[in-house]
Amino acid sequence: MKCTSIALAAAAALALAACGGNDxxxxxxxGNNSNSGANANxxxxxxxxxxxxxxxxxxxxxxxxxxxxxxxxxxxxxxxxxxxxxxxxxxxxxxxxxxxxxxxxxxxxxxxxxxxxxxxxxxxxxxxxxxxxxxxxxxxxxxxxxxxxxxxxxxxxxxxxxxxxxxxxxxxxxxxxxxxxxxxxxxxxxxxxxxxxxxxxxxxxxxxxxxxxxxxxxxxxxxxxxxxxxxxxxxxxxxxxxxxxxxxxLPKAAIGEMWSAQQLAKVATATTSNGLPDITTGFTAAERQMVASKILARCDALDGASDGLIEDIKACQANFSLANDVPTCTNDVRDGTCLTTAQKDAIGNVFSGARNSAGAALYASFPYDAGLGQGWSAWKQSNSITLDPAAAAFTFTTPPQSAAVLSQLSAYALNFSMDNDAPKIFATGGVYTESSWSFMTxxxxxxxxxxxxxxxxxxxxxxxxxxxxxxxxxxxxxxxxxxxxxxxxxxxxxxxxxxxxxxxxxxxxxxxxxxxxxxxxxxxxxxxxxxxxxxxxxxxxxxxxxxxxxxxxxxxxxxxxxxxxxxxxxxxxxxxxxxxxxx
Structure with missing residues (x-):
């Protein structure tokens, strides 16, 4: 979703040399059409x-x-x-x-x-x-x-x-x-x-x-x-x-962002000025760095080189276990060298992807990888309650939410229902004859x-x-x-x-x-x-x-x-x- 605040860009495409509709x-x-000659396919x-x-x-x-x-x-x-x-x-x-x-x-x-x-x-x-x-x-x-x-x-x-x-x-x-x-x-x-x-x-x-x-x-x-x-x-x-x-x-990914915010809110240790959970405290920078190091320890060499890059990302998912490879905090004392049992559940849910109460996937899972720094945090612990909820509320939900939601996006994100709100990306009604799933994908x-x-x-x-x-x-x-x-x-x-x-x-x-x-x-x-x-x-x-x-x-x-x-x-x-x- 890149923009100055949501996401970046790069892709290219090509048109016909002849005027409008010519094939x-x-x-x-x-040039030469390779359908002729030896290879008809x-x-x-x-x-x-x-x-x-x-x-x-x-x-x-x-x-x-x-x-x-x-x-x-x-x-x-x-x-x-x-x-x-x-x-x-x-x-x-x-x-x-x-x-x-x-x-x-x-x-x-x-x-x-x-x-x-x-x-x-x-x-x-x-x-x-x-x-x-x-x-x-x-x-x-x-x-x-x-x-x-x-x-x-x-x-x-x-x-x-x-x-x-x-x-x-x-x-x-x-x-x-x-x-x-x-x-x-x-x-x-x-x-x-x-x-x-x-x-x-x-x-x-x-x-x-x-x-x-x-x-x-x-x-x-x-x-x-x-x-x-x-x-x-x-x-x-x-x-x-x-x-x-x-x-x-994108509509499903926006739901996934709010799902992540909800999981991290469960293990937050502080609140923000508006009284909501401070999700940055659910998974701190020190804890993210520690988990990244554990992922590298299990996966870095799978491509033949211990170089800080996990090229064989598929093999990594089979080799790394959040439950087993990251230390569990003793007496739930968090010092950046471990995760509590509740944190492992919450962070595991973040990587497993959004689901409704019946366990049906609402968006894809994410691979465990080493890039858990500021760029990761900016999306999972900031944009997930400030930017993505705005897209979900007004562009991807049918009918759109009241403009009043704009002043309470964090609350909207943390209270978004995976059972009742998520299906609205497929809805139509009144003047909204195309669902967001139809016009976005x-x-x-x-x-x-x-x-x-x-x-x-x-x-x-x-x-x-x-x-x-x-x-x-x-x-x-x-x-x-x-x-x-x-x-x-x-x-x-x-x-x-x-x-x-x-x-x-x-x-x-x-x-x-x-x-x-x-x-x-x-x-x-x-x-x-x-x-x-x-x-x-x-x-x-x-x-x-x-x-x-x-x-x-x-x-x-x-x-x-x-x-x-x-x-x-x-x-x-x-x-x-x-x-x-x-x-």
Whole structure:
């Protein structure tokens, strides 16, 4: 659910080179179709994008811009160096800002529109990039084309892409109460992407004299959810889609967050100023560090190297036992070196995932991993009672709660009924004709046949220490996708888990990586990414990650392996990716 406060972003997607609804056979740049020849089961091979140049000036483009129900409020030149990425100046480009479908809600009387921003480089690489933003959206983030991971060293705009970002149909001032308006819910869920995409392609055609040869879609957290939804709903428009730590079951994950808060409240030792349990005292920083050390003791070497990274996360779950491997406090005296029996029950429930009173799972379980630091705590012990309840109350519950709940979100979270309130994510009623489960999730998440048969590709990555969207949920999806594709989906969709990484970045991990460059090679050259190199942002990094242990060597790298393969140590420099093999 990333935003400045809820979650982060990174994923990419690709469109046809021909004008609106033309299929791949009409695309002059489609390249050789590998369905012909020896392998009749091979997928189409899309051709490479060809570059172009902005035709005229931004001012000249402004005079030509026109699209139904759209107001272009700003069209201006941005000089080289105005924006930078990793200290490098971004080249001169044209900034376009505007909004679509402005209206006054008949439900709450507020004015809504789909706000957007496009940035068009003078020297264009022939590609379009949809930058899906995180959290509850509501902000038009600078359209630089974030490409995921921590401390990125490049972005899509700097690489020559035409980039768009949007607020998904509501403003920051309307968060989270936009959920009172049924159309704003649908825009946030999927309609903003569907509405903006053809407009953006038309603007690009006016600017460069042709539509994009290739179109990519990228986002992390809720942006990853947008990406997963686009893979199903907008498969004809995007050829390469990158979904990071995807909250594609976001309504259930919000329930899971409140479940976690309720469990930690049971073992809290203090109260807050409003008289509610202080859930940060249910599992302190010292206790989290202690548990992480016990997990590492049991699991670190399972991949062949004792290096602070648990690559074989599946084997770890079979080897680690919270009950047996963590000391139990004597006489319930908590000193940071043990957990009480009640704490073990509560924390075990957090990792087991939300359930109702009948024991039915309401969200996925979470794997035990070493990333139990501040990033983990921020979600489980803060956002779980301040941010997620807002999404659940107003956007995911039908009918939405009264606005008065906004002033008592912690109480709402701690009293949320897993039996009576949780089912409301599937409800409809009155003006709310689509349930949150309908507008937030892919319509059929394991049927990506339309994307596949076009020759388009999907890359998903997920941190195994993500505390809000479970990597277990994503690996379960990938297993089901694999089953739906005859036991192997790797010719069009690949999943990469990131050991120790929290939500989209951070944690004791190698979290700096570029999924976009290998995605382009896969889509346009047929070179499937057998692994992606990730770097740990230690103290010597331009953007250090405080969670990287000082004991790790400078510039440590690791291969991110396509699931279910695991990075296993084969000998050599413990800090070099070349010392590991995916197997």
């Amino acid at each position: 791949i056979g009409d695309n002059a740049n489609a 091979a997928l189409p091979q899309l051709g490479a994008a060809t570059p172009g140049t902005l035709a005229g000036t931004c001012a000249a483009l402004a005079a030509k811009l026109s699209y139904a129900n759209t107001v272009f409020t700003t069209v201006t030149d941005v000089p080289a160096g105005t924006l930078t990425v990793a200290g490098k100046p971004i080249a001169e480009h044209c900034l376009i800002q505007g909004n679509m479908n402005q209206r006054v809600s008949s439900v709450d009387g507020k004015t809504y529109a789909i706000g957007f921003e496009m940035r068009l480089p003078l020297a264009w690489n022939g590609r379009f990039f949809y930058q899906a933003n995180g959290g509850l959206d509501g902000n038009v983030v600078t359209a630089t084309g974030e490409i995921g991971g921590g401390g990125p060293t490049n972005d899509a705009l700097n690489m020559g892409f035409a980039v768009i970002s949007s607020d998904a149909g509501h403003s920051a001032a309307q968060n989270p109460l936009f959920g009172l308006d049924p159309q704003a819910r649908v825009d946030y869920g999927y309609n903003a992407v569907a509405t903006l995409t053809p407009m953006a392609r038309q603007v690009i055609k006016l600017a460069y004299g042709k539509e994009p040869d290739r179109s990519y879609f990228d986002g992390c957290s809720n942006g990853g959810r947008h990406a997963m939804v686009a893979a199903a709903r907008s498969s004809a428009q995007y050829d390469g889609i990158i979904a990071g730590d995807p909250g594609f079951h 892919p319509p059929d998440e394991t049927d990506l046949s339309a994307l596949k048969q076009r020759g388009a590709k999907l890359i998903v990555y997920h941190g195994t220490s993500d505390p809000v969207f479970s990597s277990n949920d994503t690996t379960d999806w990938y297993q089901r996708l694999t089953a739906a594709n005859g036991g192997d989906a790797s010719n069009f969709a690949r999943l990469y888990t990131v050991a120790g990484m929290n939500h989209c970045s951070g944690g004791p991990s190698a979290d700096q990586f570029d999924m976009l460059t290998p995605m382009i090679a896969w889509v346009e050259q047929g070179k499937a990414p057998d692994s992606v190199i990730a770097t740990a942002r230690d103290a010597s990094s331009a953007s250090p990650n405080a969670d990287v242990p000082s004991s790790w060597g400078a510039g440590r790298t690791r291969p991110l392996c396509p699931y279910p393969k695991v990075a296993r140590y084969k000998g050599g420099d413990i800090d070099s990716a070349s010392s590991f093999a995916c197997s």
